[in-house]
Amino acid sequence: xxxxxxxxxxxxxxxxxWVSVIGFFVVWQLLxxxxxxxxxxxxxxxEVGKLLIDKLTNPDPDGAVLMTxxxxxxxxxxxxxxxxxxxxxxxxxxxxxxxxxxxxxxxPFEMIRPIPPVAWxxxxxxxxxxxxxxxxxxxxxxxxxxxxxxAYTGVRMANPTLIxxxxxxxxxxxxxxxxxxxxxxLPMVFGGLQIALALAWTTLVAAELIAADAGLGxxxxxxxxxxxxxxxVLGMIMVGLTGWFIGNIIDRIERRLTxxxxxxxAAT
Amino acid sequence: MNKGLxxxxxxxxxxxxxxxxxxxxxxxxxxxxxxxxxxxxxGPTGCGxxxxxxxxxxxxxxxxxxxRIDGQEADPKKHNIAFVFQxxxxxxxxxxxxxxEFGMLIKGVRADEREHRLTRIIDLVGLTDCAxxxxxxxxxxxxxxxxxxxxxxxxxxxLLMDEPYGQLDIKLRYYxxxxxxxxxxxxxxxxxxxxxxxxxxxxxxxxxxxxTNKPTTIKAEIQVDLPRPRNFIDESFIEIRKxxxxxxxxx
Numbered sequence: 001x002x003x004x005x006x007x008x009x010x011x012x013x014x015x016x017x018w019v020s021v022i023g024f025f026v027v028w029q030l031l032x033x034x035x036x037x038x039x040x041x042x043x044x045x046x047e048v049g050k051l052l053i054d055k056l057t058n059p060d061p062d063g064a065v066l067m068t069x070x071x072x073x074x075x076x077x078x079x080x081x082x083x084x085x086x087x088x089x090x091x092x093x094x095x096x097x098x099x100x101x102x103x104x105x106x107x108p109f110e111m112i113r114p115i116p117p118v119a120w121x122x123x124x125x126x127x128x129x130x131x132x133x134x135x136x137x138x139x140x141x142x143x144x145x146x147x148x149x150x151a152y153t154g155v156r157m158a159n160p161t162l163i164x165x166x167x168x169x170x171x172x173x174x175x176x177x178x179x180x181x182x183x184x185x186l187p188m189v190f191g192g193l194q195i196a197l198a199l200a201w202t203t204l205v206a207a208e209l210i211a212a213d214a215g216l217g218x219x220x221x222x223x224x225x226x227x228x229x230x231x232x233v234l235g236m237i238m239v240g241l242t243g244w245f246i247g248n249i250i251d252r253i254e255r256r257l258t259x260x261x262x263x264x265x266a267a268t
Numbered sequence: 269m270n271k272g273l274x275x276x277x278x279x280x281x282x283x284x285x286x287x288x289x290x291x292x293x294x295x296x297x298x299x300x301x302x303x304x305x306x307x308x309x310x311g312p313t314g315c316g317x318x319x320x321x322x323x324x325x326x327x328x329x330x331x332x333x334x335x336r337i338d339g340q341e342a343d344p345k346k347h348n349i350a351f352v353f354q355x356x357x358x359x360x361x362x363x364x365x366x367x368x369e370f371g372m373l374i375k376g377v378r379a380d381e382r383e384h385r386l387t388r389i390i391d392l393v394g395l396t397d398c399a400x401x402x403x404x405x406x407x408x409x410x411x412x413x414x415x416x417x418x419x420x421x422x423x424x425x426x427l428l429m430d431e432p433y434g435q436l437d438i439k440l441r442y443y444x445x446x447x448x449x450x451x452x453x454x455x456x457x458x459x460x461x462x463x464x465x466x467x468x469x470x471x472x473x474x475x476x477x478x479x480t481n482k483p484t485t486i487k488a489e490i491q492v493d494l495p496r497p498r499n500f501i502d503e504s505f506i507e508i509r510k511x512x513x514x515x516x517x518x519x
Binding site: 161162164165166167168169170171172175179180183186 | 325326327344345346347348349350351353355356357359361370371373374375415422428
């Protein structure tokens with residue numbers, strides 16, 4: 001059945017992506033070479049490639065080699081992200097089951113939630129300066145939201161029959177929480193992790209554009225200040241690649257962790 | 269083995285009344301269940317059978333009246349009550365074996381005792397082959413057997429069953445009902461079995477309570493003194509079945 005729905009000519013399917021990708025770079029290069037797009041506005045792929053190789057070893061003119069920028073961005077993103085997980089998920093789970101937790105935590109959470117995380121950047125600069133702490137705080141503030149919401153919703157979606165079942169056996173509220181609600185919520189929680197990661201990465205770059213002395217966002221800003229479009233494009237490409245890379249890692253971790261869950265949980 | 273001989277009262281229901289707002293659902297219900305008895309409760313559809321069970325299991329509070337187990341006010345934390353629901357209630361993230369064990373875990377049964385009972389019950393209901401499978405890998409009837417086994421494994425003081433086989437086909441039902449009777453005899457549990465299927469009630473129970481329409485009270489009580497295994501085309505079986513059917517139809 002699956003092969004029926006596939007394209008009749010798999011060769012074209014294999015070639016097509018290459019054609020479009022190579023075509024993209026060729027057109028881009030031509031646009032620059034023919035000066036249709038002025039060099040001051042955009043760098044050509046070849047120039048970006050040259051800069052990439054140069055920046056692997058040369059810290060000038062922005063103060064750090066490419067690897068340092070990438071690692072700094074990664075550390076900031078992951079620190080904020082992990083902090084968001086370890087605070088947001090337990091909070092969301094508790095809010096989903098315990099009335100008191102929901103009553104206490106929900107109003108402030110709902111008040112702060114509509115504020116875009118980027119709007120915290122000026123305050124974060126006041127509080128923490130332009131070092132790593134401020135960015136970790138901003139990433140935490142944005143990534144914690146999907147963690148809380150998904151954990152909360154996951155618990156709320158727990159099958160009421162299972163809760164009643166546990167209750168008839170005399171399970172305490174805490175037992176129902178740990179043995180029914182948390183396992184029920186896990187698929188939703190993992191969904192939240194992916195959303196949180198995407199948010200964390202986007203927000204990180206925004207934060208580094210405004211307040212940083214290193215990192216991939218900072219590389220982009222320096223490119224703008226120094227009128228170096230090749231540096232801007234290189235920064236953009238590195239942000240994309242790194243985001244794609246950590247997304248893949250999280251995806252792989254998630255799949256490993258939920259292997260048993262999917263087998264047992266994706267019922268019906 | 270014959271539980272009919274003991275007269276010890278296990279469950280006492282006194283003046284049980286339930287109102288949802290102004291709607292009177294259950295009106296002054298009184299009955300007792302002997303220790304180790306298998307009692308079936310039948311009634312017309314929508315007569316509040318499930319409400320009745322939910323009251324007995326203390327999932328919802330009664331408006332008036334008392335439910336006593338061994339002379340004490342019923343309490344799921346103190347008494348060993350088990351409930352088999354009509355809808356599937358296996359935990360999807362646990363294996364069949366872990367599911368059967370779940371009730372005992374909540375009840376705080378010791379590990380060696382748990383293992384002992386698990387082996388016995390799983391063997392008794394023929395779940396050995398699928399003990400390591402997950403609920404979505406087994407059939408609906410298997411899943412219901414898991415729920416029934418989980419209940420019996422806790423050696424409940426009182427086992428409440430809410431049309432556990434309501435969604436299964438007729439052939440399978442007889443098979444599972446035989447299995448249920450076997451489990452009941454082996455464990456000596458006290459069972460209250462709610463169903464709207466009269467034949468099923470006559471097949472499994474020692475005594476049948478017939479409920480009226482809302483507001484629900486007990487209309488009649490029928491002893492089923494038939495030998496086991498019962499035969500549903502047997503004359504005396506049909507006669508009791510007819511008697512119950514007429515009682516329900518009468519209103």
